[in-house]
Amino acid sequence: MSGAILTIDELTGLVEEIMLKGGLSPLHAAALTRVIVAGERDACKSHGVYRVEGCLRTIKAGKVVPDAVPELSSDDSAIVRVAAGGGFSNAAFEAGAPVLAEKARKFGLAALVINDCTHFAALWPEIELLTEHGLAAMAMCPSYASVAPSGGSAALLGTNPFAFGWPRRDKNPYVFDFATSVAARGEIELYRRAGKQLPDGWAIDRDGHPTTDPEAALDGAMLPFGAHKGSAISTMIELLAAVMIGDLTSPEALEALGTTALAPAHGELILAFDPTRFSQGRAGDPLARAEMLFEAMTGQGARLPSQRRFAARQKALAEGIRLTSEEMALLERLRGKGLDAV
Amino acid sequence: MSGAILTIDELTGLVEEIMLKGGLSPLHAAALTRVIVAGERDACKSHGVYRVEGCLRTIKAGKVVPDAVPELSSDDSAIVRVAAGGGFSNAAFEAGAPVLAEKARKFGLAALVINDCTHFAALWPEIELLTEHGLAAMAMCPSYASVAPSGGSAALLGTNPFAFGWPRRDKNPYVFDFATSVAARGEIELYRRAGKQLPDGWAIDRDGHPTTDPEAALDGAMLPFGAHKGSAISTMIELLAAVMIGDLTSPEALEALGTTALAPAHGELILAFDPTRFSQGRAGDPLARAEMLFEAMTGQGARLPSQRRFAARQKALAEGIRLTSEEMALLERLRGKGLDAV
Numbered sequence: 001m002s003g004a005i006l007t008i009d010e011l012t013g014l015v016e017e018i019m020l021k022g023g024l025s026p027l028h029a030a031a032l033t034r035v036i037v038a039g040e041r042d043a044c045k046s047h048g049v050y051r052v053e054g055c056l057r058t059i060k061a062g063k064v065v066p067d068a069v070p071e072l073s074s075d076d077s078a079i080v081r082v083a084a085g086g087g088f089s090n091a092a093f094e095a096g097a098p099v100l101a102e103k104a105r106k107f108g109l110a111a112l113v114i115n116d117c118t119h120f121a122a123l124w125p126e127i128e129l130l131t132e133h134g135l136a137a138m139a140m141c142p143s144y145a146s147v148a149p150s151g152g153s154a155a156l157l158g159t160n161p162f163a164f165g166w167p168r169r170d171k172n173p174y175v176f177d178f179a180t181s182v183a184a185r186g187e188i189e190l191y192r193r194a195g196k197q198l199p200d201g202w203a204i205d206r207d208g209h210p211t212t213d214p215e216a217a218l219d220g221a222m223l224p225f226g227a228h229k230g231s232a233i234s235t236m237i238e239l240l241a242a243v244m245i246g247d248l249t250s251p252e253a254l255e256a257l258g259t260t261a262l263a264p265a266h267g268e269l270i271l272a273f274d275p276t277r278f279s280q281g282r283a284g285d286p287l288a289r290a291e292m293l294f295e296a297m298t299g300q301g302a303r304l305p306s307q308r309r310f311a312a313r314q315k316a317l318a319e320g321i322r323l324t325s326e327e328m329a330l331l332e333r334l335r336g337k338g339l340d341a342v
Numbered sequence: 343m344s345g346a347i348l349t350i351d352e353l354t355g356l357v358e359e360i361m362l363k364g365g366l367s368p369l370h371a372a373a374l375t376r377v378i379v380a381g382e383r384d385a386c387k388s389h390g391v392y393r394v395e396g397c398l399r400t401i402k403a404g405k406v407v408p409d410a411v412p413e414l415s416s417d418d419s420a421i422v423r424v425a426a427g428g429g430f431s432n433a434a435f436e437a438g439a440p441v442l443a444e445k446a447r448k449f450g451l452a453a454l455v456i457n458d459c460t461h462f463a464a465l466w467p468e469i470e471l472l473t474e475h476g477l478a479a480m481a482m483c484p485s486y487a488s489v490a491p492s493g494g495s496a497a498l499l500g501t502n503p504f505a506f507g508w509p510r511r512d513k514n515p516y517v518f519d520f521a522t523s524v525a526a527r528g529e530i531e532l533y534r535r536a537g538k539q540l541p542d543g544w545a546i547d548r549d550g551h552p553t554t555d556p557e558a559a560l561d562g563a564m565l566p567f568g569a570h571k572g573s574a575i576s577t578m579i580e581l582l583a584a585v586m587i588g589d590l591t592s593p594e595a596l597e598a599l600g601t602t603a604l605a606p607a608h609g610e611l612i613l614a615f616d617p618t619r620f621s622q623g624r625a626g627d628p629l630a631r632a633e634m635l636f637e638a639m640t641g642q643g644a645r646l647p648s649q650r651r652f653a654a655r656q657k658a659l660a661e662g663i664r665l666t667s668e669e670m671a672l673l674e675r676l677r678g679k680g681l682d683a684v
C-alpha cells in the first residue's frame with residue numbers, strides 16, 4: 001500500500017497550512033483543522049481530509065466569511081448565543097462552549113445557539129468537548145434539503161445530524177452522532193466516488209421512485225432512518241435548530257446556497273445537562289450507575305456507539321495516520337495552489 | 343355493531359368512578375381518567391380503556407400509592423422537581439407543568455423531573471398541555487427491560503417513549519410520541535389478544551432468535567426502531583430520564599417490580615423550550631415560519647404525525663366514543679366489583 005503515514009501533528013500542520021493558504025483567519029484555520037484531523041484520526045473518512053477540498057470550494061465561492069469573528073452574547077437566561085457572522089461554525093462553537101458549560105452548571109441545563117454559520121463537519125467533536133466538562137450534551141442542526149419526509153416524494157428535510165454524549169470517568173465518553181437520513185450524504189458521495197451501488201432503501205430518485213444509483217440519489221432525495229419515526233425526529237431538528245433559533249431551515253439553506261456542493265449555511269443548537277445538578281438529593285452516583293448500564297449492554301454482545309472511532313483513535317495516536325497516495329497528492333496540490341486548485 | 347356510544351363526559355364519569363372505587367384519591371382518579379379518556383377519544387386504543395384493568399391490577403398488587411400527594415420543589419435553577427411519592431405519574435406531571443412553563447419562559451428552557459412515580463399512559467397528553475402554553479416540549483422516560491439493544495440478545499432497554507411537540511396557532515399542535523422499540527409493548531399485547539402474528543423484525547425470542555409469535559416476543563425481547571440509531575436514542579433516554587435524574591433504569595424497574603404485567607415505577611424527564619425567547623433578536627416569527635415547513639411537507643403528500651388522532655378526536659367530540667360490548671362489560675364489571683374484579 002502506497003501513500004504516507006503522518007503523525008497527528010504533521011497532518012495538523014499540513015491541513016492548517018492549506019486552510020491558511022485558502023484565506024481562513026488563524027482562528028478558523030485552527031478550528032477547522034482540529035475537526036478534520038479528528039475525523040481522519042478516528043477513521044471517520046467522510047469527515048476527514050476529503051472535506052478539505054469542499055471547504056476551499058466554499059471559500060472560493062464566497063459563501064463563507066473566512067475571517068469572521070464569532071460574537072458571543074449572554075443574558076440572565078440559560079441560553080448563550082454566538083453570532084458566527086457567516087464564518088465556519090467550529091470557531092463559533094469553541095467560543096460558546098465554555099459559557100454553555102458554565103450555564104449548565106448554574107441552571108442544571110443550558111442551550112448554546114449558533115446563528116449564521118457555515119456548518120462544517122461532524123457534531124461528535126463538540127459533544128466530546130462537553131463531556132470532558134462532565135456534562136451530558138445533545139446537539140442538532142439542519143443541513144440542506146436532501147431527504148424526503150416519510151410519505152413524501154421530494155427532498156425537503158436535511159440529513160439533520162443528531163448527537164448525544166454522556167461523560168465517563170477515565171474512559172472515552174458514550175457518544176453517538178448520526179444523520180437522521182438512513183445514510184449521511186457524505187457516505188452516498190463516497191459510494192459515488194467508488195462507483196458502487198447504494199443499498200436498498202437509502203434513497204428515491206427525482207421522480208420519487210426507489211433507487212440504488214448514487215447519482216440519482218444525490219439528484220433525488222435520501223430517505224429518513226426508521227421510517228416515520230426518523231422523519232419525525234428530523235422534523236423536530238428543523239423546528240428546534242432552525243425555526244426556533246431564527247435561522248434557516250434545510251429548504252431555506254438550499255435555496256440560499258443554490259447548490260448542495262458547498263457547506264450549508266444555517267444555525268445549530270447544543271443542549272448541555274449537568275448530571276450532578278439533576279441527580280441532586282437522589283441516591284447513587286449517576287456516572288457510576290451509567291457504567292452498570294454500559295456493562296449490561298456490552299455483556300450481552302451489544303456494542304456501544306463510537307467504539308470503532310475510539311479504536312481507530314488509539315491506533316492513530318500510536319502509529320500515525322495513513323493517507324493514500326491520492327489523498328496526499330490532493331493535499332499537496334491544495335497546499336501548492338490554494339484556491340486555484342479547486 | 344353492538345356496544346355503546348358514550349359522550350366524553352359519560353366516559354369520564356364511568357372511568358373516574360372505577361378509579362375511585364379502586365381506591366385512588368380524587369386527585370389521581372381525575373388525572374388518570376383524563377389520560378385514559380383522551381386515549382380512547384383519540385382512537386389510541388393501546389392507551390384507552392383497555393388500560394383501566396392494568397391500573398387496578400397495579401393498585402391491587404400494592405405497587406402504587408393510591409393517595410400519594412405529589413411534592414413539588416424548586417430552586418433558582420431551571421429544573422423543577424416533583425416527588426411523586428410512589429403515586430401515578432399523571433398528577434405529578436400536572437403539579438409540575440405550570441412551574442415548568444414559568445421556568446421555560448424565564449430561562450428560555452427548563453426541565454421537569456418526576457421521581458418515584460408509577461408511570462402510566464402516553465406522553466402526548468403532557469406534550470399537548472405544554473404546547474397549549476406556547477412552548478415546544480420534549481418528554482422521555484424508561485419503562486421496563488423489554489427491548490434488546492442493537493447487536494444484543496436479551497431485553498435490557500425499555501420501550502422508552504420519546505415525544506415532542508411544537509405549538510401552532512389555532513391548530514392542533516405538531517406532536518409525535520412513539521416507542522423507541524419498533525412497536526409499543528401495548529401493540530404486541532393487542533396482537534396477542536387478537537391471536538395474530540407479529541410483522542417481521544419486531545422481536546426476538548428468549549434465545550435471541552427472530553420471532554413473529556407475540557407470546558414468544560413478550561417472553562423474549564422487542565427490537566429497537568431504526569437499528570443502532572434507535573437503540574442509541576433509547577440508551578440516551580435511560581441515561582437522561584433514569585440515571586441522570588437519580589431514578590430507576592428499565593432493567594432496575596423490572597427488577598423492582600418483578601413483572602411486566604403492572605405499570606412500571608421510575609421517573610420521567612420533560613424539557614420545555616420557549617420559541618419566543620430562543621428567536622429573540624432574529625428575523626421572522628417562529629410559529630409562522632414553522633407553518634411554511636408543515637405546508638411544504640403536506641404539500642408533497644407527507645402526513646404530519648398525530649393527524650389520525652386529531653381526526654378521531656374531532657369525530658369523538660361530535661359523535662361520542664363507541665365502545666364494544668366487551669369493553670362496556672369489562673368497565674361495568676370493574677365498576678361493580680372494583681379490585682375484586684382484577
